Amino acid sequence: MSAIIEVILSKSGLPTNDLLEIGFTPRKIKKLGDNLERIGILSRGENNARILNTELEKDQILSKLISCEDSDQLTPLLHEVGE
Numbered sequence: 144m145s146a147i148i149e150v151i152l153s154k155s156g157l158p159t160n161d162l163l164e165i166g167f168t169p170r171k172i173k174k175l176g177d178n179l180e181r182i183g184i185l186s187r188g189e190n191n192a193r194i195l196n197t198e199l200e201k202d203q204i205l206s207k208l209i210s211c212e213d214s215d216q217l218t219p220l221l222h223e224v225g226e
Contacts, residue, residue, distance in 0.1 A: 147175070148208050152201060156194035157185060184208065 150161050157176045159169075167175070176193045179185040184204055188194035195204055 148205070151179070151184075151195070151208075152205060156188070156192060182207070182211070 146165070147162075150158060150165075154161060157172065157179070159172055162172050162175075163169075176185060180187075180193060183196055183199070184207060185193045186196045186198075188197075195201070199207075
């Protein structure tokens with residue numbers, strides 16, 4: 144899952160094309176985006192794009208993602224979504 148975290152942080156959002164290239168389906172990308180938006184990591188930006196929540200600093204987002212990953216909370220969020 145850390146590869147997903149790296150992609151999201153490096154692109155400052157949910158980069159559909161990058162995720163498609165590493166094997167995600169459009170359905171899995173939508174589910175990932177829905178779940179990350181639900182927990183406040185992503186928000187809506189220009190043209191309804193999913194971007195990192197601008198109210199959080201990148202270190203706060205990373206901390207939240209790592210905390211979820213370490214506590215096995217990220218796995219249910221990514222149910223049927225993965226590497």
